Amino acid sequence: MQEVTQATMEFMKQYWAPLVCGLAIVAVLPLIVGYVVLVERKIMADMQARLGPMRVGPHGLLQPIADAVKLLIKEDIIPDDADKLVFWLAPVLSVGAALLAMAGLAIGPAFQIAQDINVGILFVVGVSAMGIFGIVLGGWASNSHYSLMGALRSSAQLVSYETAAGMALVCGLLFAGTLNVTSIVEAQRNQGIWFGLLAPVALFTYLVASIAETNRAPFDLPEAESELVAGYMTEFSGFRWSLYFLAEYTNMIVVASVATTLFLGGWLRPFSETRWLNFIDFFPPLLTAVIGVYCLMRTPKQPARVQQLFMLAVAGLCFAVAAVLASPVLVPIAKPSLAAAVRPFYAGIHGGFWFIFKVSAYIYFFMWLRFTLPRYRFDQLMRLGWHFLIPLSIINVLLIGIAMIVGVYYHLNGWRLLLATLPASIMALIIALFILALDQKGEAQKAPSRAPDSYA
Amino acid sequence: MPRAYLPVLIYAALVVAFPAVTLILAKLIRPASTSYGPKLQPYECGIAPESHARGRYSVRFYIIAMLFVVFDVETMFLFPWAILYRGWVLTHMGLFALVSMCVFLGILLIGYVWLYKKGALEWA
Numbered sequence: 040m041q042e043v044t045q046a047t048m049e050f051m052k053q054y055w056a057p058l059v060c061g062l063a064i065v066a067v068l069p070l071i072v073g074y075v076v077l078v079e080r081k082i083m084a085d086m087q088a089r090l091g092p093m094r095v096g097p098h099g100l101l102q103p104i105a106d107a108v109k110l111l112i113k114e115d116i117i118p119d120d121a122d123k124l125v126f127w128l129a130p131v132l133s134v135g136a137a138l139l140a141m142a143g144l145a146i147g148p149a150f151q152i153a154q155d156i157n158v159g160i161l162f163v164v165g166v167s168a169m170g171i172f173g174i175v176l177g178g179w180a181s182n183s184h185y186s187l188m189g190a191l192r193s194s195a196q197l198v199s200y201e202t203a204a205g206m207a208l209v210c211g212l213l214f215a216g217t218l219n220v221t222s223i224v225e226a227q228r229n230q231g232i233w234f235g236l237l238a239p240v241a242l243f244t245y246l247v248a249s250i251a252e253t254n255r256a257p258f259d260l261p262e263a264e265s266e267l268v269a270g271y272m273t274e275f276s277g278f279r280w281s282l283y284f285l286a287e288y289t290n291m292i293v294v295a296s297v298a299t300t301l302f303l304g305g306w307l308r309p310f311s312e313t314r315w316l317n318f319i320d321f322f323p324p325l326l327t328a329v330i331g332v333y334c335l336m337r338t339p340k341q342p343a344r345v346q347q348l349f350m351l352a353v354a355g356l357c358f359a360v361a362a363v364l365a366s367p368v369l370v371p372i373a374k375p376s377l378a379a380a381v382r383p384f385y386a387g388i389h390g391g392f393w394f395i396f397k398v399s400a401y402i403y404f405f406m407w408l409r410f411t412l413p414r415y416r417f418d419q420l421m422r423l424g425w426h427f428l429i430p431l432s433i434i435n436v437l438l439i440g441i442a443m444i445v446g447v448y449y450h451l452n453g454w455r456l457l458l459a460t461l462p463a464s465i466m467a468l469i470i471a472l473f474i475l476a477l478d479q480k481g482e483a484q485k486a487p488s489r490a491p492d493s494y495a
Numbered sequence: 496m497p498r499a500y501l502p503v504l505i506y507a508a509l510v511v512a513f514p515a516v517t518l519i520l521a522k523l524i525r526p527a528s529t530s531y532g533p534k535l536q537p538y539e540c541g542i543a544p545e546s547h548a549r550g551r552y553s554v555r556f557y558i559i560a561m562l563f564v565v566f567d568v569e570t571m572f573l574f575p576w577a578i579l580y581r582g583w584v585l586t587h588m589g590l591f592a593l594v595s596m597c598v599f600l601g602i603l604l605i606g607y608v609w610l611y612k613k614g615a616l617e618w619a
Contacts, residue, residue, distance in 0.1 A: 057502035064506075065513050111517075112525045119535045120547070131514040138510040142503050152506050155499045161574065162503075183537035184548045191556050198563040205570035209577045216581035218574070273538055278521040282514050418618035421559075425616040429566065430607065433600055436573065440580065440596070444589040 057152045064141050064152070072288040073103025079406050086410045097337070097346040100353065113277035118181055121274065125180035130275065130282035133173025137289035140167035144296045145220045147306045147390035159220040160208065160297060167293050170286055171197050174261070174271050177283070181274035189270025192417060193261035197252050199424035204248035206432035210234075210241030210439050211301035224305030231312050231453035235302030237460045238439055240467040242302045244432045246404070249294035251424065253287065256409035260417050295401035296394075303397045306390030323392045324365035331357030364392060426478050431471050438463040558615055569603055 051058070077092065077099060084091025092099030117126055143163040145151035156162060171194055178190020211234045215223040227233055235242040251258040262270035272283050299305060310316045334354035341347045367385035371378035415423070442463035446456045537544050576596055583592040610616055 054502050054505075058505065061502065061506040061509055065509050111521050114528050114530065115522070115525065116528065116530060116535065118537050120537070127518070131511065131518070134514045135507075135511050138513070139503075139507055142506050153499065153503045156503065157499075179549065181537065182548045183539070183544075185538065187548050187552070191552055195556050195559045198559055198567075201563065202566040202570055205567065206573070209570065209573045212574065212577040213580050216578060218578060268538060268540070277525070278518060282518075421618040422616075425562075426611075430604075433604065433607075436577075437593070437597060437600065440589075440593045443581070443584050444593060447584050447587070447589065 056149070057154060060150055060152045061142070065138065068138065068141070068289060068292075069107075069285060070103070072285050072292075073107060075288055075292075075402065076106075076284075077103050082403070082406050083410050086407075097341045097350045097353075100349065107281070110278055110281040115277045115279070116274075118183065118274050120182040122180040122182070125176050126279075129173045129177030129180055130279045130286070131173075132176065133170050133286040134282045134289070136166055136168075136170035136173065137286040137293060140170075140293045141289070141296075142166075143220060144293070144300065145224070145305065146296075146394050147388075148221065148224075148386050150387070150391060151220065154221070155219075157219055159218045160212075160223065160301065161218050163220075163293065163297055164205070164208065167290060168197070168201065170290060173283075173286065177275065178271035181271075183274050185268045185273040186271050189261040189267045189273070192267075193254060193271060196254070196258065196260060196420060196424075199421060200248040200251040200428070203244055203424065203428035203432045204252060206429070206436055207241040207245035207248065208297075208301060209436050210238045210432075213436070213439050213443060214238070215301070220300055220305075223300055224307060227304050228307055228311060230456075232456065233302065233304040233307075235298075235304075237456060238302070238435070238464070240431070240435045240464050240471075241439070242298070244428055244435065245298055245302065247423075247428060249298065250405060250408065251420070253290045253294055253405075255291065255405055257412040257414050258420055259409075259414065260420055263414060265414075291402055291405060292398060295398045295405075298401055299394060299397040303401070304393075306386075306394040308389065308393055320368045320389065321365075323389060323396075324361045324368065327357050327361040327364060331355075331361060364388060422478070427471070427474055430474055431467065434470050435467045438467050555618060562610065562615065565606070566603075569600075572599070 080102075081091045081099070092102045095102045095105045117123060140163045142152040143156065143159055143166070153159075153162065174193045175190045178186040178188075178193070211223075212218065214230070214234045214237055215226045217223060217226065254261050260270075261267070262272060267273070272280055275283060304311075308319055310319065331354045334350055334357060338347050338350040338354070341350055367381050367388055370381050439460065442456075442459040445451075446459040449459070451459055533543075537548065539545075573596070576592070580589070580592055583589050
């Protein structure tokens, strides 16, 4: 018995950090996803000149919690002919794959579950791609035409854009030279430039492919309301449905994190190695403090006492976060002797802030596209993937390879490497236009024989 | 190296437990379902379902799946090359690495052009 306790203690001593991270992610992520949904509804409302959710809590701040409770106590309907076991298993598989992919990501230098696995980013991509099994099985199990159609579309779409996304990742990895997530970010620090600037075409390709892979508008064909009701989720209700929803938004966070890690410098501050720009460190605490002040100003305008108190609590939370963010910046100024002791905290706290900030910006871009662009038709979506993105990304890999050889030949480092990669990017753009023109010409020749409205 | 995956394994158990536990929890707190009859039929916009859904579907999905195998395996081959490429470039062996990958991708591009001409990449 004692040996067992000792072994457990030994084990905990070694792995307490990843375990705490894992518990934190599983406990907090559903809440975060709920608030991402609220933010999305608010942004949508703002872009459409409405207010959005306003009733539950001040400015609808308690809406996600109300939704979660509603979904928990909702009636659970399983269609008569459904495959019960698969129907039960499919959402679990979907959400499991999405959450498991988070294990490989590093939110800040220390906050990572799988710290020294050497396949890093490949693990994330591979595991998150497994979520498609949940979608296909769920669509098949519910025995509805809409569900099956949505599931098939979803798999075809994911499969078509996986190659383009993989090629885009290869472009970033050419510069990094490693798959380990921490080393990729360190490589961007050492080279002094984010890989997204060196390979903008790859970033663009990954952006488009990741929207398609997460089934988001304008590529949300698998759940197109106007044709497929809700796609693979048609027969799902109550908590099963919310598990699919959780999986979808977690996948969004995962692809945003991959893009952030590989192309946008991970947890690094913009210009992290430039001394005289150190005042950027004041941005995170100031931002949160301003949000706190705004909440304080809105407090008297809330109609009920409870809402005022809740608003005050939100303001207090913002100020607390601001204080935490400010301490690693202010302490070295106030007491230079403590500067060395504070540095690890600075890396952890500010690293986490910048990572989350960049992921939020990426997701905001997703939402922006969703509210701006109309939905594609399925054959258009497939043509974009196979006729445009795949050839472009293959050629882009070769162009980046050439640019790297040129860069080493002329001893270009850091920002000067742009001299080599910028022509490569421009070349890739020209080739992209060429591919588009070629494709359009082919279309024009075939046009008369085709019916004008060909829905897939 | 397998030891590095131990936290991932534990986290995987946690991740599978989370939806399973919440599903069971939801079963315990929600009122029992009393639905019967048409409510339990698959949704077909209000009319009774005409046929079983697990029937035949378009052959294009199969074509896409086959193409995916070819192109995605190719991407997988690119990954190790991409990891080692930087080292090769720094030791001035970059041109060799690039040309060898060009040959590999060139063969694939020929296949791509053939597929394009055959119309395998057309959906409609």
